[in-house]
Amino acid sequence: MADLSTTYLGLNLKNPLVASASPLSEKVETVQKLEEAGISAVVMYSLFEEQIIHESLELDHFLFYGSEISPEFSAFYPQSGHYTLKPDAYIEQLAKLKQAVRIPIIGSLNGVSTGGWIKYAQKIESAGADALELNLYYLPTDPELTASQVEDNYVTLVRNIRKSIKIPIAVKLSPFFTALPHMAKRLVEAGASGLVLFNRFYQPDFDLEALDVVPRLVLSNSNEMRLPLRWIALLHGRVQADFALTTGIHASEDVVKAVMAGANVTMLASLLLEKGISCIPELLTGINKWLDDHEYESVKQMRGSLSQRSVKEPAALERANYMKVLSSYKSLP
Numbered sequence: 215m216a217d218l219s220t221t222y223l224g225l226n227l228k229n230p231l232v233a234s235a236s237p238l239s240e241k242v243e244t245v246q247k248l249e250e251a252g253i254s255a256v257v258m259y260s261l262f263e264e265q266i267i268h269e270s271l272e273l274d275h276f277l278f279y280g281s282e283i284s285p286e287f288s289a290f291y292p293q294s295g296h297y298t299l300k301p302d303a304y305i306e307q308l309a310k311l312k313q314a315v316r317i318p319i320i321g322s323l324n325g326v327s328t329g330g331w332i333k334y335a336q337k338i339e340s341a342g343a344d345a346l347e348l349n350l351y352y353l354p355t356d357p358e359l360t361a362s363q364v365e366d367n368y369v370t371l372v373r374n375i376r377k378s379i380k381i382p383i384a385v386k387l388s389p390f391f392t393a394l395p396h397m398a399k400r401l402v403e404a405g406a407s408g409l410v411l412f413n414r415f416y417q418p419d420f421d422l423e424a425l426d427v428v429p430r431l432v433l434s435n436s437n438e439m440r441l442p443l444r445w446i447a448l449l450h451g452r453v454q455a456d457f458a459l460t461t462g463i464h465a466s467e468d469v470v471k472a473v474m475a476g477a478n479v480t481m482l483a484s485l486l487l488e489k490g491i492s493c494i495p496e497l498l499t500g501i502n503k504w505l506d507d508h509e510y511e512s513v514k515q516m517r518g519s520l521s522q523r524s525v526k527e528p529a530a531l532e533r534a535n536y537m538k539v540l541s542s543y544k545s546l547p
Contacts, residue, residue: 216505217512218498220254222456222478223345223382223408225318227254229498230473230513234460234481235260235322235349240307242314244491249315251494256317257481260324260349261304261334301334309341318344320384324351331371332378345382348372348406351413365397369404376405384408384458389441398453408456409449410481411442433484438462443475450476450521466500473513474520 218229233256238244245256311319321338323331323346338346348371354364368385376383385406391397398409419430439462446457459472460481472480485493501513510516518524 215502216510217514218501218505220473220478220513220517222255222458223320223384225255225344225382227318227479228252229254229501230469230477230479231494231497232320232458232479232481233257233486234483235324235347236483236487238483238486239311242310245311245315245319247491248486248494249317251491252498253482253494254317254479255320255344256311256315257320257347258304258308258311258322258343260322261301261338262324302337305334305337305341308338308343312342320345320347322347322349324349332375335375335379339379339381343381345384345407346375346379347384347386347410348375349386349413350388361392365391365400368397369400372401372404372406382407384410384456386410386413386460388413389445394445395449395452398449398455402453402455406455408458408478409453410458410460411445412461414438414461433488434462434464435484436462436464436468439468439472443471446472446477447475447521450518451523466497466504469497469501470504470516471520473517476518476521478517 220227220230222232229252231253233239233245233248233253235257237259238248239256239258248256308319308321319342321335321341321343323335323338335346350368350371352364372383372385383406385401385408387394387398387401387409389412401409414434417430418427420426421428439459442459442461446459449455450457456478457476458479458481459475459477460483463469463472463480463482464485469480505511505513505516
């Protein structure tokens with residue numbers, strides 16, 4: 215049987231399957247079941263910037279004042295579930311998970327400004343987190359805000375948090391950068407040990423009967439992994455960071471592809487929410503079978519074997535292959 219062990223953010227993991235930030239980490243019992251099923255690490259659900267802001271008494275005043283101006287104002291802030299819990303409850307849950315399981319627990323902060331992030335990054339570290347994932351979820355809508363300003367804000371945030379804690383930091387990015395490799399390089403230079411590709415922006419929908427904007431949660435599918443797969447293959451060996459591929463991991467073959475592109479780990483959420491924790495052993499069995507059938511001794515041996523620096527036709531990962539793909543399409547009769 216092949217060796218499935220890998221490393222990520224300086225952590226020694228028994229395999230490349232990591233549970234990404236999701237409601238699955240809300241209950242200690244569920245995380246224990248994830249560990250028993252074979253998951254190698256868990257990223258906690260995110261502590262949102264809005265929660266940290268809402269905790270401030272000064273800002274609560276302005277929120278209250280704002281609600282007097284517009285009754286809909288408070289609707290921008292979550293009203294139910296763990297999103298209404300005080301940030302300290304997040305820290306307590308993290309500490310409970312650390313006591314309950316042996317696998318690494320990675321904290322997650324979601325936002326874009328420094329604000330209270332440093333304080334809670336330190337609290338997450340003190341609670342025993344093995345690493346911290348910075349989930350940079352920001353949609354620039356101001357026409358006066360330049361791309362360089364947004365990128366500088368990201369880099370400054372990572373640099374400031376890096377100075378404030380000792381545990382490893384991973385940055386979860388969106389694919390919407392003009393020069394993604396350069397941005398990745400800047401983040402690593404600012405202190406990120408790993409990059410998680412990609413953050414999946416949830417798009418709103420319109421309710422035509424209620425004439426309202428509503429959230430629509432759509433789980434991922436395997437086709438969605440092509441975007442992070444391509445970029446990890448392009449960045450592997452060029453940017454000195456560990457890579458996690460998230461979005462679209464639904465089969466053992468998906469995991470193999472991700473590792474061959476250069477990923478240290480793959481992150482699961484939609485699959486676990488859709489099919490349950492019982493799918494984890496099936497994934498591990500499938501990975502082992504593929505490695506044995508193709509005479510690989512370990513996950514580490516195959517990592518990066520299909521990255522741009524390793525394949526026979528590096529242009530296949532770039533624009534040079536664009537016309538070839540288009541010309542390969544055959545219309546239906």
